[in-house]
Amino acid sequence: MIDNKVIMAEDQDKILEEVTGGEYKYGFTTDIETEVIPKGLNEDVVRLISQKKNEPEWMLEFRLKAFSHWLKMEQPNWAKLNIPKIDFQDIIYYAAPKQKPKLDSMDDVDPELKATFDKLGIPLEEQKVLSGVAVDAVMDSVSVKTTFKETLAEKGIIFCSFSEAVQEYPDLIKKYMGSVVPYTDNFFAALNNAVFSDGSFVYIPKGVRCPIELSTYFRINATNTGQFERTLIVADDDSYVSYLEGCTAPQRDENQLHAAIVEIVTMDRAEVKYSTVQNWYPGDKEGKGGIYNFVTKRALCKGDYSKVMWTQVETGSAITWKYPSCVLMGNHSVGEFYSVAVTNNYQQADTGTKMIHIGKNTRSLIVSKGVSAGKSQNSYRGLVRVNKKAENARNFSQCDSLLMGDKCGAHTFPYLEINNNSAVVEHEATTSKIGEDQIFYCNTRGLSTEDAIGLIVNGYVKEVINQLPMEFAVEAQKLLQISLEGSVG
Amino acid sequence: MSIAGTDIKTEEKYISLFKDNLGHLNVITSEEVANEREAGIRIFEEKGIPNRKVENYKYTNLNPQFERDYACDFEHEVFNQNLSEVFNCNVEDLDAITVYLINGWYYRKNQVSESLPKGVLMGSFAEFSKSHPDIFKAHYNKYAKNEEDSLVALNTAFAQDGFFLYIPKGVVVEKPIQIVNIMKSSEDFMAFPRNLVVLEENAQAKIMVCEHTLSDNKFLVNGVTEAYIDKNAVFDLYSIQNQHNLTTNISSVFIKQKQNSNILTHNLTLHTGVTRNNVYVHMDDEHCESKVYGLFVSDKSQHVDNFSFIDHAKPNCYSEELFKGVLDDTATGAFAGKIMVRPDAQKTNAFQKNDNLLLTDTAKMNTKPMLEIYADDVKCSHGATVGQLDEKSMFYLRSRGIGKDEARILLMYAFAYEVVEKIRVEAVREQIRGLVEQVFRGELNKCNSCALCGQDASGKGYTCM
Numbered sequence: 011m012i013d014n015k016v017i018m019a020e021d022q023d024k025i026l027e028e029v030t031g032g033e034y035k036y037g038f039t040t041d042i043e044t045e046v047i048p049k050g051l052n053e054d055v056v057r058l059i060s061q062k063k064n065e066p067e068w069m070l071e072f073r074l075k076a077f078s079h080w081l082k083m084e085q086p087n088w089a090k091l092n093i094p095k096i097d098f099q100d101i102i103y104y105a106a107p108k109q110k111p112k113l114d115s116m117d118d119v120d121p122e123l124k125a126t127f128d129k130l131g132i133p134l135e136e137q138k139v140l141s142g143v144a145v146d147a148v149m150d151s152v153s154v155k156t157t158f159k160e161t162l163a164e165k166g167i168i169f170c171s172f173s174e175a176v177q178e179y180p181d182l183i184k185k186y187m188g189s190v191v192p193y194t195d196n197f198f199a200a201l202n203n204a205v206f207s208d209g210s211f212v213y214i215p216k217g218v219r220c221p222i223e224l225s226t227y228f229r230i231n232a233t234n235t236g237q238f239e240r241t242l243i244v245a246d247d248d249s250y251v252s253y254l255e256g257c258t259a260p261q262r263d264e265n266q267l268h269a270a271i272v273e274i275v276t277m278d279r280a281e282v283k284y285s286t287v288q289n290w291y292p293g294d295k296e297g298k299g300g301i302y303n304f305v306t307k308r309a310l311c312k313g314d315y316s317k318v319m320w321t322q323v324e325t326g327s328a329i330t331w332k333y334p335s336c337v338l339m340g341n342h343s344v345g346e347f348y349s350v351a352v353t354n355n356y357q358q359a360d361t362g363t364k365m366i367h368i369g370k371n372t373r374s375l376i377v378s379k380g381v382s383a384g385k386s387q388n389s390y391r392g393l394v395r396v397n398k399k400a401e402n403a404r405n406f407s408q409c410d411s412l413l414m415g416d417k418c419g420a421h422t423f424p425y426l427e428i429n430n431n432s433a434v435v436e437h438e439a440t441t442s443k444i445g446e447d448q449i450f451y452c453n454t455r456g457l458s459t460e461d462a463i464g465l466i467v468n469g470y471v472k473e474v475i476n477q478l479p480m481e482f483a484v485e486a487q488k489l490l491q492i493s494l495e496g497s498v499g
Numbered sequence: 500m501s502i503a504g505t506d507i508k509t510e511e512k513y514i515s516l517f518k519d520n521l522g523h524l525n526v527i528t529s530e531e532v533a534n535e536r537e538a539g540i541r542i543f544e545e546k547g548i549p550n551r552k553v554e555n556y557k558y559t560n561l562n563p564q565f566e567r568d569y570a571c572d573f574e575h576e577v578f579n580q581n582l583s584e585v586f587n588c589n590v591e592d593l594d595a596i597t598v599y600l601i602n603g604w605y606y607r608k609n610q611v612s613e614s615l616p617k618g619v620l621m622g623s624f625a626e627f628s629k630s631h632p633d634i635f636k637a638h639y640n641k642y643a644k645n646e647e648d649s650l651v652a653l654n655t656a657f658a659q660d661g662f663f664l665y666i667p668k669g670v671v672v673e674k675p676i677q678i679v680n681i682m683k684s685s686e687d688f689m690a691f692p693r694n695l696v697v698l699e700e701n702a703q704a705k706i707m708v709c710e711h712t713l714s715d716n717k718f719l720v721n722g723v724t725e726a727y728i729d730k731n732a733v734f735d736l737y738s739i740q741n742q743h744n745l746t747t748n749i750s751s752v753f754i755k756q757k758q759n760s761n762i763l764t765h766n767l768t769l770h771t772g773v774t775r776n777n778v779y780v781h782m783d784d785e786h787c788e789s790k791v792y793g794l795f796v797s798d799k800s801q802h803v804d805n806f807s808f809i810d811h812a813k814p815n816c817y818s819e820e821l822f823k824g825v826l827d828d829t830a831t832g833a834f835a836g837k838i839m840v841r842p843d844a845q846k847t848n849a850f851q852k853n854d855n856l857l858l859t860d861t862a863k864m865n866t867k868p869m870l871e872i873y874a875d876d877v878k879c880s881h882g883a884t885v886g887q888l889d890e891k892s893m894f895y896l897r898s899r900g901i902g903k904d905e906a907r908i909l910l911m912y913a914f915a916y917e918v919v920e921k922i923r924v925e926a927v928r929e930q931i932r933g934l935v936e937q938v939f940r941g942e943l944n945k946c947n948s949c950a951l952c953g954q955d956a957s958g959k960g961y962t963c964m
Contacts, residue, residue: 088554090871398860411870411872413872413874413875413877414875415875416842416843416845416874416875416876417842418873418875419871419872419873420870420872421869421870421871421872422868422869422870422881423867423869424867424868424869424883425865425866425867426864426865426866426867426883426885427863427864427865428855428857428863428864428865428866428885429863430857430860431857431858431859431860431861431862431887432860432887433857433885433886434884434885434886434887435883435884435885435886436882436883436884436886437866437868437881437882437883437884438880438881438882439868439870439880439881439882440878440879440880441870441872441877441878441879441880442877442878442879443875443876443877
């Protein structure tokens with residue numbers, strides 16, 4: 011029995027090595043002509059970005075206001091992360107694939123660029139109707155191509171790049187931009203507001219149920235650049251949309267900063283489902299390189315009975331630092347958060363959510379599954395606040411951590427602030443490793459140790475994966491397999 | 500000797516108070532204690548009084564409490580007063596070894612030596628620091644985390660007296676040791692009691708600390724207790740806080756455990772003004788077991804904050820934490836617990852739970868159960884709930900003819916029961932049961948847990964609130 015155990019342990023170590031050695035398969039760079047501006051950040055750079063994008067005056071003013079506020083701020087350091095000093099003057103704030111003035115059809119897209127997105131498995135061509143996903147592809151700082159636009163337009167849905175929206179729908183942008191995440195919100199949000207390049211804008215009109223999944227695909231390509239995109243989703247009364255976000259980056263030794271903002275506004279009875287499969291380059295096995303993913307994501311459930319659902323699968327990035335949040339303002343509004351965060355090698359993650367209950371009869375649900383392997387540190391940090399007037403608020407949080415290996419860390423920092431006695435708030439968390447008994451049971455049923463671990467981990471994260479749209483669920487499962495399978499020591 | 504001045508920075512008051520009284524402070528204590536003062540005041544000067552920006556004090560702002568002016572007693576003038584009225588009562592035999600501390604000073608006329616087993620040392624912290632410098636050298640200020648908490652550092656700077664307990668190898672003190680802490684003064688008053696407990700191998704002791712206030716002045720008590728629990732030793736520390744609501748009570752307990760030792764701490768906050776309890780348990784050897792419990796029942800505008808830090812530094816240890824709170828009126832509560840599992844502390848079992856009842860919509864609770872884990876073969880869990888009395892249970896009781904108020908009391912008592920039952924000294928448990936029920940009935944103006952409060956029949960006695 012003892013011998014068996016030793017062998018099993020050795021086996022597991024071997025598998026661990028094999029599997030955690032899995033290469034990052036999106037690490038290629040695309041050789042494409044890119045227009046960049048010089049490194050560094052000052053007021054002129056902000057003006058230049060605005061000018062390049064041919065923005066109206068009010069937009070420039072907005073940027074400058076944010077920039078002058080950012081100058082007064084300091085980079086926060088409260089997270090359980092070890093962040094090497096970021097030199098904000100050593101970043102290129104604008105990089106765009108050189109392109110012809112206007113894209114009319116698919117043929118106009120640079121073939122090299124098209125090949126890139128094909129390689130990533132992103133269907134840019136509208137012919138691929140079967141995949142049923144409308145895509146907005148963002149390369150470096152610029153939205154490259156948005157598909158299915160016409161189909162959506164018939165229903166009155168606006169799905170376009172952010173810069174396009176600034177030109178064509180200034181009223182909507184003026185009304186909603188910054189209404190959920192003000193430029194004063196935090197250090198990285200202020201920076202984004204000053205230098206943001208592009209992103210996606212979605213507006214779903216009253217009573218419309220978006221027939222297909224909307225998706226943005228982010229790709230960092232140029233070196234030394236930072237990516238600062240922003241997404242704004244407005245769902246009017248009784249509407250519904252499911253939105254997906256995916257991201258990859260080339261393999262490089264340097265760290266690149268990604269500081270995005272996602273804002274969601276839902277009106278009465280509207281529902282938004284936002285899913286992220288985040289697979290930025292995580293750095294190599296020694297922890298060199300990788301993306302810093304410092305994103306501010308927040309949803310405002312403004313209307314009664316509105317609902318926002320965040321689902322995230324975080325497998326990439328050297329450092330992940332984000333808290334997709336819900337401000338439950340409308341009565342009976344619902345916020346849900348499902349997360350799988352996987353860290354390996356030297357990755358660090360400090361992620362979670364904030365549920366702010368303001369309206370009456372609001373509900374929130376948090377399911378967070380952390381998996382840490384290698385020498386990584388994985389923290390869940392979450393806030394549930396029930397304001398004084400939020401009668402009958404209900405929250406349930408479940409935060410589990412799975413440890414694979416004895417050099418990694420898993421941490422849980424939940425904050426519960428309850429100011430109303432009719433609230434029912436529960437938080438539960440467990441931390442454990444995969445039980446030897448579970449593996450043993452699978453072994454006796456004829457499964458190899460590797461398969462057994464795959465099975466157990468998949469079962470462990472199922473609750474979250476189930477929330478993803480089908481296409482993404484498959485991708486997410488594959489990703490998990492790459493980063494984890496067999497990595498139990 | 501009160502602190503004067505209004506417009507200077509609060510911290511400055513304490514620093515100059517320290518400088519002015521350094522001579523007095525050192526008269527009574529030994530070198531071992533005196534040598535730590537400078538470092539303590541330096542840390543305090545550097546960090547200041549914790550405000551809400553200090554993560555561990557996020558939900559408790561003590562600055563207003565420290566801003567007030569308090570008198571201090573660095574030369575135990577309290578004993579020059581006529582204390583006969585405090586002690587003239589017939590001590591009701593509680594089957595405990597009872598000693599008194601007044602304003603943080605160990606009452607020199609306590610008579611205990613006869614009832615204690617041979618070799619046990621118990622008495623004044625200050626006196627023993629002079630007579631047993633070796634023990635102080637080995638243990639004093641070795642476990643308190645001055646760096647972590649500037650208020651602990653402040654205590655180290657001002658430490659003069661408190662109780663001292665030393666139990667030699669293999670000695671078991673069967674009877675609970677009851678320490679009655681009395682605050683009594685004619686003006687607003689501040690004290691820095693410092694206690695040291697050393698249990699050698701296979702020793703056992705149970706301490707029950709009762710905190711009382713006997714005059715209606717504002718009090719600020721910033722106490723620190725250090726305990727060293729050697730191999731196979733068993734140590735219980737029950738702290739019963741029953742003070743009037745002008746009191747600010749900050750109590751920090753630091754316990755260091757060696758192999759196979761077993762400890763239990765229990766903070767019962769029944770009535771207070773502002774209370775902050777810190778419990779730090781450091782399991783520095785394998786197979787340690789620690790149980791950290793707490794119950795707080797607050798109403799009016801009381802504030803109770805429990806902070807705990809359970810450090811699993813070595814493999815194969817077990818820890819269990821349970822804190823329960825009942826908040827009424829505009830009371831506010833906070834809980835922050837951290838379980839730290841250090842690298843290689845494999846086979847750790849650590850459990851943490853915090854349940855709270857909010858009885859009114861003006862009561863507030865903030866809770867923050869945290870896990871920080873660096874080893875993989877562990878079982879750790881934490882949970883926190885905030886809610887109100889179960890309507891179904893209420894309905895059931897009322898359908899059986901029990902009145903609304905009575906049903907409420909029954910349910911609250913049932914809620915608190917779980918944590919009260921964790922007390923493992925039967926005599927103490929019995930007492931606490933009664934006390935808790937009284938609290939829920941709103942009848943607690945005396946606690947009967949020490950002779951002191953039990954004497955008011957003549958009308959001359961004191962009430963705790």
